[in-house]
Structures are given as structure tokens and as C-alpha cells.
Amino acid sequence: MKSNYITKNKIGLLALCLILGQVLLAQKNDEIQLRKIYDAALTQGKSYDWLNHLSNQIGGRLSGSVQAQQAVDYTKAELDALGLDQVWLQPVMVPKWVRGTPEFAYFETDPGITTNVPITALGGSVPTPPKGLKAKVIEVQSIEELDVLGADNIAGKIVFFNRPMDASHINTFDAYSGSVDQRGSGAKEAGKFGALGVIVRSMNLRLDDFPHTGGLSYGDTPLNERIPAAAISTNAAELLSATLKLNPEISFYFKQNCKQLDDVQSFNVIGEIKGSTHPDEIIVVGGHLDSWDLGDGSHDDGAGCVQSMEVLRLFKEIGYTPKRTIRVVLFMNEENGLRGGKKYAEVAQKNNENHIFALESDSGGFTPRGFSFDSSEADFKRVESWKPLLEPYQVSMLVKGGSGADIGPLKNDTIVLAGLKPDSQRYFDHHHSDNDRFEHVNKRELELGAAAMTSLIYLFDVYGIDGAVK
Numbered sequence: 184m185k186s187n188y189i190t191k192n193k194i195g196l197l198a199l200c201l202i203l204g205q206v207l208l209a210q211k212n213d214e215i216q217l218r219k220i221y222d223a224a225l226t227q228g229k230s231y232d233w234l235n236h237l238s239n240q241i242g243g244r245l246s247g248s249v250q251a252q253q254a255v256d257y258t259k260a261e262l263d264a265l266g267l268d269q270v271w272l273q274p275v276m277v278p279k280w281v282r283g284t285p286e287f288a289y290f291e292t293d294p295g296i297t298t299n300v301p302i303t304a305l306g307g308s309v310p311t312p313p314k315g316l317k318a319k320v321i322e323v324q325s326i327e328e329l330d331v332l333g334a335d336n337i338a339g340k341i342v343f344f345n346r347p348m349d350a351s352h353i354n355t356f357d358a359y360s361g362s363v364d365q366r367g368s369g370a371k372e373a374g375k376f377g378a379l380g381v382i383v384r385s386m387n388l389r390l391d392d393f394p395h396t397g398g399l400s401y402g403d404t405p406l407n408e409r410i411p412a413a414a415i416s417t418n419a420a421e422l423l424s425a426t427l428k429l430n431p432e433i434s435f436y437f438k439q440n441c442k443q444l445d446d447v448q449s450f451n452v453i454g455e456i457k458g459s460t461h462p463d464e465i466i467v468v469g470g471h472l473d474s475w476d477l478g479d480g481s482h483d484d485g486a487g488c489v490q491s492m493e494v495l496r497l498f499k500e501i502g503y504t505p506k507r508t509i510r511v512v513l514f515m516n517e518e519n520g521l522r523g524g525k526k527y528a529e530v531a532q533k534n535n536e537n538h539i540f541a542l543e544s545d546s547g548g549f550t551p552r553g554f555s556f557d558s559s560e561a562d563f564k565r566v567e568s569w570k571p572l573l574e575p576y577q578v579s580m581l582v583k584g585g586s587g588a589d590i591g592p593l594k595n596d597t598i599v600l601a602g603l604k605p606d607s608q609r610y611f612d613h614h615h616s617d618n619d620r621f622e623h624v625n626k627r628e629l630e631l632g633a634a635a636m637t638s639l640i641y642l643f644d645v646y647g648i649d650g651a652v653k
């Protein structure tokens with residue numbers, strides 16, 4: 184009995200040692216792979232060159248524009264050159280809004296005494312009358328304040344939304360979401376009280392002279408009741424507010440001749456490496472190829488596109504053969520319609536594709552800190568177990584939260600969605616403005632982001648997800 188017991192115990196111990204050995208070996212292998220990824224990304228990276236072309240040879244890529252089509256052609260050709268298993272264009276109809284001639288604005292303190300104001304039409308806005316719009320201004324801090332003031336105080340005026348982004352937030356995206364309702368719904372809401380137009384303080388934490396555009400929604404407001412809306416720079420907003428305190432009777436003038444045209448055809452750009460053992464389990468990495476027309480869209484979201492392309496290139500470069508299918512998707516029309524993201528999910532569902540993981544980079548090309556996850560508890564626990572592997576690269580900030588607008592439509596009960604989380608402190612100095620330019624992207628920071636994304640995709644490729652059908 185006794186010897187039998189000892190034998191059993193010995194076998195148990197041996198099995199335990201074997202399992203432990205395997206775990207340690209796998210961990211060692213993961214460490215080696217991540218090191219290879221980072222070495223290749225930081226010494227032979229391609230993302231910065233790609234971004235240089237997208238930004239400086241093509242420029243701002245608003246949906247439906249010539250530049251957006253050039254970006255489609257360019258990235259498709261570059262993916263073709265990587266020798267992936269398949270590269271294709273996925274057709275999608277997108278809205279086409281054009282800015283027209285540059286906007287012009289001033290406020291008038293006394294007849295003929297004017298101060299020019301940096302201004303940009305909000306994406307999707309209707310134009311002002313051809314000669315411009317001039318009216319008295321009423322400043323508000325919120326949409327709710329419109330209810331308090333009522334039509335008596337608002338009708339016939341230009342409503343000036345001036346609630347700043349809250350600088351006390353550490354994550355600047357929280358400050359953004361706390362203020363962006365003014366830009367998104369300000370025109371729709373002010374129009375209900377008879378306002379003639381809307382101007383919004385730019386979504387920018389810093390005081391400067393760049394007006395920041397961005398999408399607005401009129402909801403179901405009939406076409407003939409839509410009022411024009413524009414953003415003014417933060418410096419101009421401060422000056423206008425101070426001037427209004429001295430003299431509430433001053434008037435504001437702005438002129439814009441933007442318009443909404445018919446939808447046009449565009450494309451999502453897609454490339455993939457077929458999985459060697461689980462080809463039906465699809466992992467997506469992407470960013471959005473369209474951008475606003477101010478600046479060159481380097482941070483938003485040229486950076487995310489080239490980083491996503493780099494993920495597949497790095498796997499090729501280090502000779503890694505993925506088990507699952509790794510697909511890069513450059514989505515069209517995130518900024519003013521999300522048509523690309525919706526189309527991609529629609530086609531994936533129609534083809535009965537099994538997406539297990541999707542990662543988007545759409546928070547700028549700054550130093551990566553980690554990732555946010557929209558997943559089950561079990562999958563988040565699994566991700567947390569990878570923390571020691573990510574710590575040496577300072578990308579181990581793993582939090583629950585949102586992922587990316589374009590991959591949102593893929594959400595179901597099993598998929599894990601994630602977003603790259605770079606340092607967010609300077610993002611809104613650039614976002615949607617003429618200040619979003621290539622010179623503000625740091626090569627090394629961009630490459631660190633690409634390496635972090637590749638590492639995470641590698642880990643999901645090796646270990647899969649909790650709910651994956653094998």
C-alpha cells in the first residue's frame with residue numbers, strides 16, 4: 184500500500200513538473216517572440232514611411248474625396264507588395280460633404296469695428312445664406328441651458344456654445360466626451376428655439392488659434408429647418424466670451440458654403456494572412472483611412488492605419504506563421520458616417536465569419552500605454568495574465584472600456600474588442616484641425632504602438648479567446 188501510494192505521488196509530481204515545464208517553455212517562447220517583434224518594429228519599421236506618404240503626398244482624406252480614393256489605391260498597393268495571402272477592396276457607399284471655399288467670420292463691437300475669428304464649418308453642416316449670416320450672439324454653457332432661456336432669448340440669434348473641455352480629467356477622451364454634445368447636437372437643439380446659427384468652442388484643451396471641425400447630427404430635422412454650425416478656435420471663444428460680458432449687443436458674422444452631395448462609392452481596404460491551423464477564426468486589426476479635410480489626418484487616423492498594416496508586415500518580417508487568420512482592415516468613413524465599419528460587419532455576418540478578436544488604433548500615434556477591452560470577464564482575466572509579458576515594453580495598462588468606433592458593429596456575445604491606448608495628453612491639440620500634421624507624429628512613438636499591437640495580436644493568435652469555437 185505504502186509503496187503504491189509513493190508511486191502514485193511520484194507520477195503526480197512528474198505530471199505537475201511536465202505541465203509546469205510546458206507553461207514555462209511557452210512563456211519563454213512568448214518572451215522571445217515579443218522581443219523579435221519589438222526589434223523589427225524599432226529597427227526596420229515601415230509605418231512611418233507609409234504615414235509620410237499618406238500625409239504628405241495625399242493629405243486630408245475626407246470620405247468621397249479624390250484624396251480618399253488615392254489613399255485606397257496607395258494602401259491597397261502597399262498591402263499587395265507585402266505578399267499577403269489575399270488583398271481586396273470592399274465596396275461601400277459613403278456620404279460626400281464638401282467644405283467649399285474657406286469660411287470667414289468676425290464679431291462686430293461697433294459699426295464697422297470688427298475682429299476676425301478663426302472658424303471652420305462643422306462636418307455635415309448646411310451653408311449660411313450666400314452673403315453670410317449676421318446676428319446677435321447668446322452664449323450658453325450647455326444644451327440644457329437652451330430650455331431655461333427659451334425661444335424668447337434665442338430666436339433670431341446665433342447660439343454660442345462655450346463649455347470648455349474639463350481639464351481636470353486625466354484621460355483627455357473623458358474631457359472630450361464631456362463636451363462634444365455641443366458640437367454633435369448643438370445645431371439640432373438650438374434650431375428648435377429659432378436660432379439662426381450655431382458656433383461652438385473647439386474641442387481642444389489648449390488655448391490656440393486652430394478651429395477644430397467634427398461631425399454634427401441634425402437628427403430628423405427637415406432640410407429647410409437646419410441651421411448652419413461652425414467651430415471657432417479656443418482663443419477666439421475666450422475673446423468672444425469676454426467681449427460679450429462687456430457688451431452683450433455685439434453681433435457675429437460668418438459665411439460658409441459647404442454642402443452635402445449624393446453618396447458615392449468608396450472602399451474598405453482589406454488584407455489577410457490565412458491561419459495555418461484555425462483559418463476560420465478571424466482576428467482583425469485596423470484603423471480608419473478617411474480623415475477630416477483640415478490638416479493631413481496623421482494622428483486621426485493615418486497612424487492607426489499604418490500601425491495596423493505594420494502588424495501583418497512584422498509577422499512576415501520575423502517569420503511568424505499565425506495559427507488563426509489575421510486581417511488588416513482600413514475602414515472608410517469613420518468620421519462622418521461609420522459606413523465602412525457597418526459594411527464590414529454586415530458582410531462578415533452575411534458570410535458567417537467567426538471573428539474572435541478585433542483591435543483598433545484610433546487614439547493618435549503617441550506613446551502606447553496599454554489597451555482597453557470590451558470583453559467577457561473570463562477573456563479579460565486571460566488578457567490580464569499576459570501582463571508580465573507586456574510590462575517590459577511599458578504597455579501593461581490593461582483596462583476595461585471601449586474599443587474603436589469602426590469595430591463596434593462587430594460586437595456579439597463572444598468577440599473580444601480592444602483599443603490601443605496611447606498617451607492622450609496632446610491628442611486634442613491636433614484632433615480634427617489643421618494642426619493634425621505629419622510633423623507632430625514621432626517615428627519612435629508610432630513604431631512602439633505598432634509593436635504593442637502586434638504583440639497583443641500575437642498573444643490572441645497563440646491563445647485564442649474563451650468562447651472561440653475550435
Ligand SMILES: [Zn+2]
Nearest residue numbers: 483484517545
Ligand atoms: Zn479617428
